[in-house]
Amino acid sequence: MLFFQTSVLRAKTFSSRIDPNEFINSLSKCWAAERLSENRGHGARTIGLAVSGGVDSMALAVLCSNLKDCNSTEYRLLKFQAFIVDHGIRVGSSDEASSVAETLVGRDIPTEILRIKWQIKQRGYLSNFETLARKKRYRLLGQACLSHGIDSLMLAHHEDDQVETIFMRLVAGHRGHGLTGMKSQASIPECYGLYGVHESGGDIIHRTLSGQITEQKEREKIQECTASFQKFPQLRANLMSETGGIRIYRPLLTFSKARLICTCTANEMPWFEDRTNHDPTLTTRNAIRNLYRHHKMPAALSKPALLSLSEKVNSKYDWLKTKVNFYLQMIKISSFHLATGLIKVKFPFISHEVGNSIRSEDYMLCRISVELLHKTITLVTPEEHIDLSSLRGAASRVFPEICQISKSKFSQARPELSQPVSFTVGGVLFQPVHENRNLAVPDALVESFPGFIKYTWLISRQPLPKISRHSYNLTIPAAQKSISPWILFDGRFWIKIVNLTCSSNLIVRFFEPADLIPFSSQFRSPVARRMLNKTLANMAPGKVRWTIPIVVLSQKDSEFSQTLSLPTLGIDVPCAQIFGTWEVRYKKICTDHLDIPSESNLSGS
Structure with a gap:
């Protein structure tokens, strides 16, 4: 269903359209810092736009289209390629996709319609339909970006989407990092194993490999x-x-949906409403959206409260990231054989000597050790994802000093004074190597454990059982x-x-x-x-x-x-x-x- 100016009544009266300078400022924070510098001297750069036809993505499209009239030469040179994914579920979805494409082309935005091919009939009744649709949608978008030589894809997630995401994660039992919300930039999801799309293809070498023999x-x-x-x-x-890969960006996360509606109306940009988005029985997100639309939520679950919660959690993890980066620079990698995925590494001592604030954050010592282990394991693991909670036991082996300097429930064992044994975690094998050289041991640790030694480790892919x-x-x-x-x-x-x-x-x-x-x-x-x-x-x-x-x-x-x-x-x-x-x-x-x-x-x- 097509909506236009009258739909602006949904927006609160004090909402206003997004000013071009506001959009440029938001875009510069999540995308332009590294991407514009890469583009200097290479002519116009093309950015992908994921467009559904809803008010969110149409607002993104019109804001991007208006950049051609801005004062900044770098932004004025940007080109955009829109992609519309037709899930083929609703009656009339194909015609709607064509109408959206026609509207975008009228705004000088080239557009391609991508159609999901389902293997079975009645696909809308699949129990995992939402999960399958998400995967198919992102893989189509990723492959389309690759075919157009695009490495940046803009998504139209906004502030209201962020609130719904945080609410959903609370309901699902997420704590800590799960409440940081959607990121303004990330690698494209659901595309693992697609060359040139998932973290690869940055420097593709085209060679002619041909010829046959009888x-x-x-x-x-x-x-x-x-x-x-x-x-x-x-x-x-x-x-x-490998280098490269397609990254997604969300420049509208700080703007409310009400402002997006005003932006479309002010720019005479029509949009299309998908009625299924208003059915609270279809998806969890729809149900949450219905709660906020028709009910007065408790103060703790209000939009400002959830955004504030996410901001506090993000602030905490920014602090953690700073500490992790400090220790990452102290990790001694003496060799890294890419041909075999074998690294020889010596980890630093973790202590509260970094700063006084860490004394009151004993648990964070354990979090730091887990993050350091995760960063290192990622270099050689065959796994796509590693659950941080699975690394806790391994961290106490690699960083036994945390058992002495922290009272965290994370580990109660005393540091090992003898050579540790090999172990596997996260798809990799840790093998201890005894060396005479040792890092400086904190005095407090020496007094309690005179023979304490920090070992070097050989880390490689975990051997596979013959059967698999x-x-x-x-x-x-x-x-x-x-x-x-x-x-x-x-x-x-x-x-x-x-x-x-x-x-x-x-x-x-x-x-x-x-x-x-x-x-x-x-x-x-x-x-x-x-x-x-x-x-x-x-x-x-x-x-x-x-x-x-x-x-x-x-x-x-x-x-x-x-x-x-x-x-x-x-x-x-x-x-x-x-x-x-x-x-x-x-x-x-x-x-x-x-x-x-x-x-x-x-x-x-």
Whole structure:
């Protein structure tokens, strides 16, 4: 249903439209600081707009459209591309999407309609429909942004949405960080594993990988490669880490819906009302929205109270972030092998010497230790998310000093005076390394525990049980006609592989003990084999080597297979490139405030 000026009566009489300068100020806080600096000297930049047709997104669209008339040259040069997602649930949704697109084009905003393809009929009756729709919507938006070369997507969430979100999280039992509300900027959600969308693709290298070989030639090459060897393994350039990814921005979080209505009305921008948004029986958010619309809420649940609560929680976590960043700079990472995801790290002592205020925040010592552990584990874990609460026990092992200087319920055990044992948490393996060098130990800790030592740790991907290793296998069939997409293997390595054969599969799987002899035996020179073993010993010691990928040639209708490459190490057997071509990148990692050795060869943070 189309709404226009008369709907402004919904807004409170004291509400006013959003001034262009207000919008620019809000935009500069959540987006422009880093993005405008990246754009200097590169012409007009295009930003994506997620538009539903409702008053929120139409207000965002008209505010962005009006930037072409502002005084700032940088903002005046911005271009916008709108995306409308048609869920295909409501009758007439397709026509409505077309009408919204026509309106936006009339405002000089190019628009593309994205339609969700459902696999079943009666999709609106799915119990998890809202969750599925959210995932499909964001993945469509992410892929559309990628196809347009867009890395910034604006969303129209506003102040009222923020209140509803905080209320929903209170109802769900969230505490602490969960009450900080929606962020003004973040990585695009629901797009894990999509290359170029989820934290990747910042520096995509386009190479032409083409060519086919006949079956007869393939058989000849297999015989040739098993009979001839080169002197040394072919070591390619060091592995690089990914950069980029699409980020979402919410420049309207500080504006009420009433002001958005006034903004649309003042700019003669029509909008479309989705009647399902007013049905309190459909979603939790609709029910909460109905409560605020038709009932007087208790003071503690009023809009100002919830916004104030969120502000206080955010202030607390800003303080925590400052302390965490202080200690992050003190973490000593002596090595980081991207090819195997192995880091050697020594954590700092955590104490109340940072500032007097921490003395009254004993629990925060434990929170700091958990955050430090989380930041470090994120460098090598295959997991998409790690629950902070799952790290509490591990934090007391890595930071045993907190047991002495804090009375928190977090841990009551006394610090270990003997060498700790290996343990796993968050998908990674911690192995203690005893070294003679030790960080300065606080006097109070020395007096209570004279033999206290702070250990160095080797941290790597947790070894997989044999029964589950094959579930990670990736098969690239023969006779691929185009370059394969980038695939995220084990949550750590992005790999793009092309099968150049006619009758064999290329399989990417985990390196196994049974592969070692067949792989090394393809290098005739004893010196070459020693170099291979030395490389594995240095970069993939012990069980770490069984967590890296290997490319294997597997003939169809035959048990024959041949190991071709340890791609992350850049080691190929002779003639491996006859059968396939591959590129590998390590996942994107955040190095903010961490001192990563330059030899790690990171391409960016």
